[in-house]
Amino acid sequence: MTARPPIRSIAVLGAGIVGLSAAIAFARVLPGLAVTVIETPDDPAALTDHLAGTLPSIAEFHDRIGLRERDLLAAGATHRLGTRLSDWRADGVPLVLAHGERGGAIAPGTFHQHWLNARRAGKTAAFDAFSVPATLAAADRFVHPSDDPRSPISGFGYAWRLDPPRYRDLLRALARHIGIIPVPGVYAGVERGSDGHVATLLLADGRCVAADLYLDCSGPAAPLRSALDTQWDDWRRWLPVDRLLLGAAPARVATPTDDRIAVPAGWRFVQPLRDRTLVGLGYAADQTSDSSARRVLPAGDTVVPLALGVRAEPWRHNVLALGDAAVVLDPLADANLHLAQSAILRAIDLLPGRDCAPTELAEYNQRSHRQAARVRDFQAAHYLPTGRTRGPFWKSIARLPRPDSLAHTLEQFAHRGRLPFYEDESFDKDDWHGLLLGLGMIPRIADPIASASPPELIAATLKQLADATAALPARLPPYPAYLAQLERGR
Structure with missing residues (x-):
C-alpha cells in the first residue's frame, strides 16, 4: 500500500463567516492541524457576510463545530x-x-x-x-x-x-478558543511548484505563508483560486436578478418569517433582526438603474453586482474555493451560507492526502457542482x-x-x-x-x-x-x- 502523507497545515484567505467556518471545522476534525487565517479587507460583494437567512442544514454544521442554540441566541440570532x-x-x-x-x-x-x-x-x-x-x-x-x-x-x-456581524464575532470567539487567531494581510500572489500546486502564498507586506492546503474564502473575486485558472460557468441567462441593493431599516417585532415581496422592478426582501431590519432589492441591471433601485428601496445604501454562476472546479491542485469564491447566487432561497458550509463538510468528508489526488478532487467537484446547480x-x-x-x-x-x-x-x-x-x-x-x-x-x-x-x-x-x-x-x-x-x- 502506498503511504499518503496527511494534510498537516492549511492557510485560509479571508476571515469572514466562510473563512472562520472553514478554519474551525477543519481544526475540529484534524488534531494538531496548523491553521493560518489571513484576514483580508472585506469584500462588499461577499454575500455570506451580509445575509441573515439560512436553511435547516445549518444545525448539522453547528453540531460539527460545537455551537449550540444558546450560543446563537446570545449572538442575536432568531x-x-x-x-x-x-x-x-x-x-x-x-x-x-x-x-x-x-x-x-x-x-x-x-x-x-x-x-x-x-x-x-x-x-x-x-x-x-x-x-x-x-x-x-x-x-x-x-x-x-x-x-x-x-x-x-x-x-x-x-x-x-443570523445577525451577520454578531455571528462572525461568535465564530471568531470560537476560533480563538481553539487557538486560531486571524492575522491581517493583503493577498499579493502565489509561487507554484513544478506539479502545479501552490507552494507559497505571498502577502503585500512581503510575508510568505506555506501550507499543505489553501482555502480561498475571500469572496467572489477569489484571487487565490483564480491564480490557477479562471474557468466560470455563467448562470445569468437563467436567473434574472444580477444586482442587489442592500440596506437596513428600523427594528420590527420579532417574527420567524422572512418576506419576499414582488415589485415591478424585481423583488424586495425583509429580514427582521433584534435591533434593525435587513432589507434588499433584487433587480436586473439592464432594466433598472441603481438610482431607480434606490427610489424603490430608499433604505438601500450598498449596491452589489452579481456574477451569477459557479466555478467548474472549485478544488484544483491544493487550492479549494469556498463560499462566494465558488458559487454566486442571489439570496432568493437563502441558500448562500448553506452552500458554503455544506461544501466545507464535503471537503472534510472527502479529504485527500497532502498530494490532493485527482480522484478525491473530481468527486468533490462533481458533487459540489450538482448541489449548486439544483439550488439554481x-x-x-x-x-x-x-x-x-x-x-x-x-x-x-x-x-x-x-x-x-x-x-x-x-x-x-x-x-x-x-x-x-x-x-x-x-x-x-x-x-x-x-x-x-x-x-x-x-x-x-x-x-x-x-x-x-x-x-x-x-x-x-x-x-x-x-x-x-x-x-x-x-x-x-x-x-x-x-x-x-x-x-x-x-
Whole structure:
C-alpha cells in the first residue's frame, strides 16, 4: 500500500463567516492541524457576510463545530420557519414556503397527490394550509418541533436568521478558543511548484505563508483560486436578478418569517433582526438603474453586482474555493451560507492526502457542482408564470430559458406530479411540492394509487387535518414572548 502523507497545515484567505467556518471545522476534525487565517479587507460583494437567512442544514454544521442554540441566541440570532412570497401571484394570495412534510400519510399514495385529487374536485384548502411550519410562520408563531412522531408539531425543520456581524464575532470567539487567531494581510500572489500546486502564498507586506492546503474564502473575486485558472460557468441567462441593493431599516417585532415581496422592478426582501431590519432589492441591471433601485428601496445604501454562476472546479491542485469564491447566487432561497458550509463538510468528508489526488478532487467537484446547480434550479423555479406581468421584470421572465435539469423536473411534475431523482439536492420533495403547487403548477394526470382512495373520505380527512393545523397557532404565544422565554432559560 502506498503511504499518503496527511494534510498537516492549511492557510485560509479571508476571515469572514466562510473563512472562520472553514478554519474551525477543519481544526475540529484534524488534531494538531496548523491553521493560518489571513484576514483580508472585506469584500462588499461577499454575500455570506451580509445575509441573515439560512436553511435547516445549518444545525448539522453547528453540531460539527460545537455551537449550540444558546450560543446563537446570545449572538442575536432568531428562529426562521419560512419565507412568505407576497404579490408573487396574479391573484395576490401570499404563499408561505416552509421546510417539512405536509399532511403526512393519510392513505396509500403521497399526500400531495391526494390533495391534487381533492383540489380537482374543488374540495380542499390551499396546499400550505397543511404545513405546520407554514401555518405557524403565517401567524408569526414558533415552537420547537416535538420528538414524538405522533405529535402534530413533529416532522418539520427550522433554520436561523443570523445577525451577520454578531455571528462572525461568535465564530471568531470560537476560533480563538481553539487557538486560531486571524492575522491581517493583503493577498499579493502565489509561487507554484513544478506539479502545479501552490507552494507559497505571498502577502503585500512581503510575508510568505506555506501550507499543505489553501482555502480561498475571500469572496467572489477569489484571487487565490483564480491564480490557477479562471474557468466560470455563467448562470445569468437563467436567473434574472444580477444586482442587489442592500440596506437596513428600523427594528420590527420579532417574527420567524422572512418576506419576499414582488415589485415591478424585481423583488424586495425583509429580514427582521433584534435591533434593525435587513432589507434588499433584487433587480436586473439592464432594466433598472441603481438610482431607480434606490427610489424603490430608499433604505438601500450598498449596491452589489452579481456574477451569477459557479466555478467548474472549485478544488484544483491544493487550492479549494469556498463560499462566494465558488458559487454566486442571489439570496432568493437563502441558500448562500448553506452552500458554503455544506461544501466545507464535503471537503472534510472527502479529504485527500497532502498530494490532493485527482480522484478525491473530481468527486468533490462533481458533487459540489450538482448541489449548486439544483439550488439554481429551485431558485429559477420561483419564476414560473403565475399571471403576474406588472412591471418590466415580470414581463421579461416569461422569455427566460431554463436549465435542462429544471426543464426535466418541471416536465415530470407537470405530467403527473412526480419529481425526478437528483443527487445532492438541498431542497427535498416537500420543498419542491410547496413551491410548484403554491405557484399554481397543477399536474395534468391524476396519480392512479391516490385515485384508488374514496374521494369523500379523502376530502373529509383533509378538512379535518386543515382545521387541526389552522387551530395550532392559537395555542402558542406570539414569537417575541416565546423568544423571551427561551432567553430567560439560557
